[in-house]
Amino acid sequence: MSTKTDPTTAPAAPTPAELGVGMRFSIHPHTDDFVGVILGALADAEAAGLTDGLAIRTDEVSTYVGATTVPAEQRLAAYLAAVVAAASRRSGGGHVVAHVLLSRGCPGEVTCDLGVTGLPGAAAVELEPTGIRAVAHWSLYPLLDGGSDAGDHMTHIEAAIARATARGVASPAHYATKLVGDVAEVLATAVDAWAEVGAVVPHVVTHLTVSVGSPSRATN
Template identity: 45%
Template sequence: MHPNYPTEVTDPALAPAAAGSPTLSHDNFGIGARVTLAVMSADYAEVILGSLQKADATGLEVQTGDVSTFVAGREPDLLRYLSQLISAAGRGGAHVVATVHLSRGCPGEVQCELPGGAGPLRSEIVELEETGVQAAAEWALYPLEDTGRDGVDPDHMRDIYAAVDYAKAKGTFVKSEHFVTRLEGDIARILETVAAGWVLVGRTVQHVTTHLTLSINSPSAR
């Protein structure tokens, strides 16, 4: 655990809520994902539909669209679904690109229903079953903090570096590149790394998003 991360935080229910804001819970905090699967083969539609069926959506709201699939729910369900979905597509053997966008702390469509300062909300680090499918990935993390809290000023790069240090300890970190961090490993380990950065920054920042592009079975990587 990187020292910049609080290892112990008091009950999130005790976090100061803005006047008039709803009581924070994991069900109204806007925890969710958008995922896009691209399968580079002639039978891409069957592979994508088959993968969507193979992923366990228990506990989740899933809405499939023409650009991405929106998934909402608690972090362990969300990450299990993403890991199963993406690894199922990769197991077909075709070159697959998956883009994953995670968000927390800004529910609602047109604007955040939680006003700034209503969070943060503590979540636990998620552990996933190994998938057996390897990927290379590029990762960006965005702590969207305007005000700071508990005497700590906002510093989005400090939070990002702490998450990158976590990835180094996890073993998925390969290198820092322009705008992104390169990760490699089992899809479950990559998603655990990304979700951990997102959740850990989310213990001190209300609105946190992260974007991940995974490449599986790339001919360029061979």
């Protein structure tokens, strides 16, 4: 995978599928026509060509999206931003919430037998602004093992929050960090933080509850 090292001596970087880079998300239009909005938004993102390199499977609770090719983080973020923006448009700017779980380092369903050497970094994702304001609660979980040399979990979390704060979108809340900004910037902040921790911690998960069009805004 790398042109900088001799492939006969250096192990290839693990693929997104080998690392288990992917997400689960659910999208909740608060309207009687939620089925039409959800199915329409998923179809819009597919029609825009944003499902390339992704394995997508929807079940009763959420949609699983596994990245099969690089750039995995960019593909996941662009697809997610498109689905959220499409759902907002299709509900006429109404209240839509997405819940997202991004995971890397646990490719199987139960165990986490990575069997890879080396954790690849990822370029920061680049998303076009959607023009839609989002407010989100974001949590990041570096899943260390006792006895590892990757430090304390809170050190990684605090560094990620500091980077998000420097982007101008973050403020603290209990059990989460509040992110406010364009849907694209909110998603990019969480995806970048997750990928950055993933370059040093083998198993890292982040959760994000993204709200657009909330009628509560005026009172908070």
